[in-house]
Amino acid sequence: MTGTAGTADAVSRERLRRWRLVLGGEAADGTGHGLAGRDAAMDSALSSLYGKRDTREARERKERSAGLGASAPAVARWLGDIRTYFPSSVVQVMQRDAIDRLGLSTLLLEPEMLEAVEADVHLVGTLLSLNQAMPETTKETARAVVRKVVEDLEKRLATRTRATIAGALDRSARVSRPRHRDIDWNRTIAANLKHYLPEHRTVVPERLVGYGRASQSVKKEVVLCVDQSGSMAASVVYASVFGAVLASMRSIRTRLVVFDTAVVDLTDQLDDPVDVLFGTQLGGGTDINRALAYCQRQITRPAETVVVLISDLYEGGIRDEMLKRVAAMKASGVRFVTLLALSDEGAPAYDREHAAALAALGAPAFACTPDLFPDVMAAAIERRPLPIPEP
Known part of the structure; x- marks a missing residue:
């Protein structure tokens, strides 16, 4: 019986501990459970981000913890703490919350901060949005952070992308x-x-x-037309990586065009996706019609061309002209694909009226994960139905 009672007590203490960590603040006092050691440090890191706690434990910890405050050294220490106590996936969420909730974007302009953060696609998007304000002393560190993320993505995505699309090219020939x-x-x-x-x-x-026998000639042409408004940051990162992978295939001629209210052709920089990313300027308005007009002028072999528009479809330009342009490209033989996002985050907020209008033209709009993108491109190249995920 003693052993059973001891086990029950241990389970009860563990429950109280978990509730204490979950509740925090004044509500935590009702658990009657104090924190020490690693648990206290975890709680301190969480309270620094998600709210100061006026409990006795929090007051005692103030002497040991500087909180996030407004200085880069304090934030760098906090970043080190959360990487010690939480798994990488949780660290990335907490970093994003810190940037959003506490306005830490400006601190990312300091090299010490960049060296401390856990690099991921979302951090790259934040850095790109700060690109114009970034001092020269920080740019080298920022490029190193971006390059690490890009290289990790290429390792994960490049081999399967090349194999899938090469197979589609062979079958189409x-x-x-x-x-x-x-x-x-x-x-x-x-x-x-x-x-x-x-x-x-x-x-x-x-x-x-x-x-068909393999040849050095170009079999297909792919145009990636990417919305670089602020909400599309992750899509811009993935599109740049995929653009570089496609450009490395000699049987495909790849063009990368990014746009907001202006249009920028980054095709000449596709050999280095980091250069592509620093050539973008996240934020601003959206003129899809102007971007598609530019892409349309670049098409010389419509029947062998795939145009991929990556946008949430919030059009600031001329809607009717945009739709007429898509219809004209499709009528000429272009395979037109509309992706609302190219990321792991699912469908973003998007203009449903424009999406429905494109679907009526035979160009359904859907969100696409990076893992699905090679299959979407293979289907487009072979002119078979696209593997549209279930909503």
Whole structure:
């Protein structure tokens, strides 16, 4: 019985501990449970961000903790603390909350702060939005932070993207008189099942189906047209990475165009996505029609071109002209894809009326994760239905 009672007491104490950490503030006093050591440090880090606590424990900790305050050294220490006590995914959420709730954006202009933060896509977006205000002493550190995130994304996404799209390019170039090594045997057998000879237990392949031979010539052209308004920051980061990956494939000619109320062609910088990102300017208005007009003028082989518009569709330009332009591109043979976002965050707030109008033109708008993007591009290249995720 003693062992059972001891176990029950341990469970009860653990429950009180968890409630104490969850509640914080004055409500925590009702648990009758104090914090010490690692738990007290975790609670201090949380209270610095999510609200000062006037409990006795909080008052005692004030002497040991400087809080976030307004100085970079204090914030750097706090960043070190949360990386010690919380997993990386939680650290990234807390960093974003600190930037939003406590107005810490200006502190990211200091090298000491940048060296302390846990780098992720959202931090890159914040740095890009501060690019114009960033002092020269910070820019080198900021580029190093951005490069680390970009390189991590490329490692995760590049191999599968190249393999998926290369396969789509090969399938889109199937020929009816292939060389032996270029025969697609699965499709050849499927196409000749009616010629099966039971007595010989074999299929007579009267029609061969094969892949086109690999060549150095450009097979497809891809235009990424990316909205660089502030709400699209994560999409801009991923689009730059994917643009660089596509540009590395010799059989695809890739163009990257970013826009707000102005249009900037960053194609010449696609060999380095970090240069691309620092060539963007997050924020400002949106003129989708002007951006699409520029992209339309660059198209020379409509039937071999895929245009990917990445935007939340809040159009500040001329709506009817935008829709007419999309219709004209599709009529000329362009495969048009509309992505409301290219990120792991799901569909953002977006203009539903414009999305419905595009869907009526045969260009449904949907949010796309980075992991799904290669499949979307492969389907667009092969001109088959897009793998639109369930809402």
